[in-house]
Amino acid sequence: xxxxxxxxxxxxxxxxxxxxxxxxxxxxxxxxxxxxxxxxxxxxxxxxxxxxxxxxxxxxxxxxxxxxxxxxxxxxxxxxxxxxxxxxxxxxxxxxxxxxxxxxxxxxxxxxxxxxxxxxxxxxxxxxxxxxxxxxxxxxxxxxxxxxxxxxxxxxxxxxxxxxxxxxxxxxxxxxxxxxxxxxxxxxxxxxxxxxxxxxxxxxxxxxxxxxxxxxxxxxxxxxxxxxxxxxxxxxxxxxxxxxxxxxxxxxxxxxxxxxxxxxxxxxxxxxxxxxxxxxxxxxxxxxxxxxxxxxxxxxxxxxxxxxxxxxxxxxxxxxxxxxxxxxxxxxxxxxxxxxxxxxxxxxxxxxxxxxxxxxxxxxxxxxxxxxxxxxxxxxxxxxxxxxxxxxxxxxxxxxxxxxxxxxxxxxxx
Numbered sequence: 001x002x003x004x005x006x007x008x009x010x011x012x013x014x015x016x017x018x019x020x021x022x023x024x025x026x027x028x029x030x031x032x033x034x035x036x037x038x039x040x041x042x043x044x045x046x047x048x049x050x051x052x053x054x055x056x057x058x059x060x061x062x063x064x065x066x067x068x069x070x071x072x073x074x075x076x077x078x079x080x081x082x083x084x085x086x087x088x089x090x091x092x093x094x095x096x097x098x099x100x101x102x103x104x105x106x107x108x109x110x111x112x113x114x115x116x117x118x119x120x121x122x123x124x125x126x127x128x129x130x131x132x133x134x135x136x137x138x139x140x141x142x143x144x145x146x147x148x149x150x151x152x153x154x155x156x157x158x159x160x161x162x163x164x165x166x167x168x169x170x171x172x173x174x175x176x177x178x179x180x181x182x183x184x185x186x187x188x189x190x191x192x193x194x195x196x197x198x199x200x201x202x203x204x205x206x207x208x209x210x211x212x213x214x215x216x217x218x219x220x221x222x223x224x225x226x227x228x229x230x231x232x233x234x235x236x237x238x239x240x241x242x243x244x245x246x247x248x249x250x251x252x253x254x255x256x257x258x259x260x261x262x263x264x265x266x267x268x269x270x271x272x273x274x275x276x277x278x279x280x281x282x283x284x285x286x287x288x289x290x291x292x293x294x295x296x297x298x299x300x301x302x303x304x305x306x307x308x309x310x311x312x313x314x315x316x317x318x319x320x321x322x323x324x325x326x327x328x329x330x331x332x333x334x335x336x337x338x339x340x341x342x343x344x345x346x347x348x349x350x351x352x353x354x355x356x357x358x359x360x361x362x363x364x365x366x367x368x369x370x371x372x373x374x375x376x377x378x379x380x381x382x383x384x385x386x387x388x389x390x391x392x393x394x395x396x397x398x399x400x401x402x403x404x405x406x407x408x409x410x411x412x413x414x
Contacts, residue, residue: 335393
């Protein structure tokens with residue numbers, strides 16, 4: 001499922017930022033590379049699903065036998081590969097093997113009589129060889145419809161990975177995705193839900209608006225192209241007009257232009273994907289922090305207060321909503337970097353920020369002469385550069401500390 005890959009890659013990315021463990025980075029990159037390879041349309045949209053079966057057999061493309069491994073790999077590489085991925089004659093799935101890791105590299109290396117570095121090098125060689133073998137197999141089918149909401153989730157993951165891992169190729173994937181969605185899944189300004197075979201259909205639901213707005217905000221923080229911020233704000237303003245529940249707070253799932261229903265649905269619980277309301281609260285608060293428009297924050301506060309009791313009673317059903325609540329009640333930072341984006345001193349300041357896990361933070365950047373950015377994003381307004389150098393402004397709940405120009409000073413403020 002596209003949404004599984006989107007949400008899991010983001011969790012692994014955040015875990016990598018927190019721990020510095022390169023394993024988590026590898027999982028992020030291999031997951032996103034898979035999405036580029038198997039789940040991305042030529043137009044830039046992301047497909048919905050890939051089947052579990054091929055040639056009428058469940059998981060066939062992903063299964064291995066010892067003889068298949070030994071026929072392709074050098075004997076020592078095959079031995080280490082089968083030990084690490086637990087490939088056995090009896091198998092673990094209908095007589096064949098789903099590759100999986102039962103022990104960490106240190107233990108496998110010790111039992112196999114090699115160093116961790118030797119094991120890692122061997123596994124890397126083996127994965128590349130066996131991947132090439134797997135690519136010759138019949139691939140599973142795909143559901144090639146593009147859903148706006150799921151694409152918004154994936155857009156955010158690519159944008160964040162581009163930012164934190166310094167992957168310009170991921171940034172291009174994100175830009176292509178955003179461009180495609182905004183050009184092909186809108187009609188007369190109204191966001192649509194689904195696209196296939198050159199045709200977009202069905203008015204978008206709340207989750208289509210909020211997930212895409214969320215992805216666009218992440219793309220702004222990865223690229224600092226003010227277009228993406230403006231588009232995110234436009235989408236959320238439209239969402240307020242179309243979906244807002246003015247009596248009870250939050251948003252309905254269907255727009256006020258939807259066909260009349262016996263009961264207008266309003267999902268508040270996070271399941272396999274977040275609730276549209278949960279992501280809306282996060283987006284509203286970030287827009288308020290970027291723009292200074294208090295109405296966004298007021299809407300988020302009122303909704304979060306209205307579901308406070310049920311969140312306490314059933315926290316596992318409100319993971320994303322609790323994340324929005326954390327933003328609301330915790331000190332959060334607003335950071336503005338003033339400088340030419342490609343300049344060495346600007347990049348040095350951004351590197352200090354992007355090396356950290358700062359979930360309750362918004363980041364804006366613009367050149368000192370970029371009036372459009374300053375007019376669009378209040379956080380950038382009246383922020384001159386200091387002594388002609390790239391300058392960082394770190395604010396907390398709209399109270400700013402003195403601007404700084406060196407990475408060391410910025411690190412202390414963070």
